[in-house]
Amino acid sequence: MNVFILEDKWIEQRYLEQTLRKIRADLEIPKMTILPFTDVDSMMAKLPEPSIDNVFLLDIEINGNKKAGLQASQQIRQHDAFATIIFITVHDEFLPTTYKFKSEALDFIAKGHNDITAKLKDDFIFITKKQRHQQPVQWLTLKTSAGYLKEDLSNIYYFEPNPANSHQSLLHTTDNQVLTINVTLNELENEFPVLFRAHRHYLINPLKVVSHHTLRFMGNDQDYPFSRLRTKRLFAQLKKLESPLKII
Numbered sequence: 001m002n003v004f005i006l007e008d009k010w011i012e013q014r015y016l017e018q019t020l021r022k023i024r025a026d027l028e029i030p031k032m033t034i035l036p037f038t039d040v041d042s043m044m045a046k047l048p049e050p051s052i053d054n055v056f057l058l059d060i061e062i063n064g065n066k067k068a069g070l071q072a073s074q075q076i077r078q079h080d081a082f083a084t085i086i087f088i089t090v091h092d093e094f095l096p097t098t099y100k101f102k103s104e105a106l107d108f109i110a111k112g113h114n115d116i117t118a119k120l121k122d123d124f125i126f127i128t129k130k131q132r133h134q135q136p137v138q139w140l141t142l143k144t145s146a147g148y149l150k151e152d153l154s155n156i157y158y159f160e161p162n163p164a165n166s167h168q169s170l171l172h173t174t175d176n177q178v179l180t181i182n183v184t185l186n187e188l189e190n191e192f193p194v195l196f197r198a199h200r201h202y203l204i205n206p207l208k209v210v211s212h213h214t215l216r217f218m219g220n221d222q223d224y225p226f227s228r229l230r231t232k233r234l235f236a237q238l239k240k241l242e243s244p245l246k247i248i
Contacts, residue, residue, distance in 0.1 A: 001029060001031060001032045001033070001053050001055060001127075001131075002033050002035065002048055002051075002053055002054050002055065003020055003032060003033065003034050003035065003055045003056075003057065004035050004037065004043055004046075004054070004055070004056045004057070005017065005034065005035065005036040005037065005057045006037050006038075006040065006043055006056070006057070006058045006059055006062060006069060006072060007036065007037075007038070007057075007059045007062075007088075008038045008039065008059065008062045008063050009059075010038075012059070012111070013036050013038070016036075016057060016088070017034055017036060019116065019117050019120060020032065020034055020120075021034075022117065023117070023120060023121050023124050026121065027121070027124060027125065027128060029124070029128060038062075038063075039062060039063060040062060040068050040069075040071070040072045043072065044072070044075060047076070047079055047080070049141050049148060050079065050080040050081060050082050050083070050141060050148050050150040051080070051082055051083070052082045052083075052084075052130065052131055053131070054080055054082070054083035054084070055083065055084045055085075055086070055124075055127060056072075056073070056076055056083060056084070056085045056086065057086050057088055057120075058072060058073055058085065058086070058087050058088070058089075059087075059088060059089050060087060060089040061089065061090070069087060069089065073085050073087075073105065077104060078146060078147055079146075079147040079148060080147075080148070080150075081150060082150060084106050084123075084127050085104065085105045085106060086105060086106050086107045086108075086109065086120070086123055087105055087107070087108045087109065088109045088111060088116065089108075089109075089110070089111060090110065090111045106123055106126070106127075107119065107123050138152070138153040138154075138194065139151065139152060139153070140152075140153060140156070140192055142171065142181045142183070143181065143182045143183055144179070144180060144181060144182055145180065145182060149179065149181070151171070151173070153194065153205060153207070154174075154207070155173050155174050155175065156171065156172075156173060156174070156205045156208070157172045157173065157174060157204070157205060157208055158172050158198075158202050158203060158204040158205065159171050159172070159181065159185055159188055159195070159202075159203040159204075160172070160185070160201055160202055160203075161184070161185060161201055162180060166184070167182065167183075167184060168180055168181060168182055168183070168184070169181045169183060169184060169185055169188060169203075174208070185197075185201075185203045188203055189203055194206075
């Protein structure tokens, strides 16, 4: 678990670090990396890849900017859809404003609250339960112009080159979205061995294939180009993935 603290007052920062160490011991959290920051830019420069293991404790007023934490939460959420965000601040009047920034915060704790430790402990109990009950999903972390997109493999049909930009690819999803990815097919193929190069212009999710005579995906009646020379390789990969092809 990675816990990022955004707090410009050293005493408050130290208090949160000590509180987190106590919570980690009480809840027997196997690993907790605490990363304190006093300004937004430094924290943003250290953002990790999107993960349910990322937790952000944000003060709202940083170095005189009364909305710095809110603005930071917006950037974090755009980058990481899975992280947990918790506000800890004296500005409890900003609670309604958090919804405008679409930060989807788990909690909003006032610094004047008598028992911040208890409230934070309850939050971390919730976070650890969520981590334990997370369904086993194979995620692909993909770079986009807006940051990183974390996509479930089961939601992917295929990638193809972007005709408008040779350094990009187009991701086609099962819910009919077409998303621009800032990597090439070759780079995707090297990074994600689970994907299969069915054709020079198609990198597919083999687990979605239902026919190899003309390449067709489950839930999709359209036919796509498929190199016959790659048939044996496709069957070999499906066997390795323990997912036999259902020919239609």
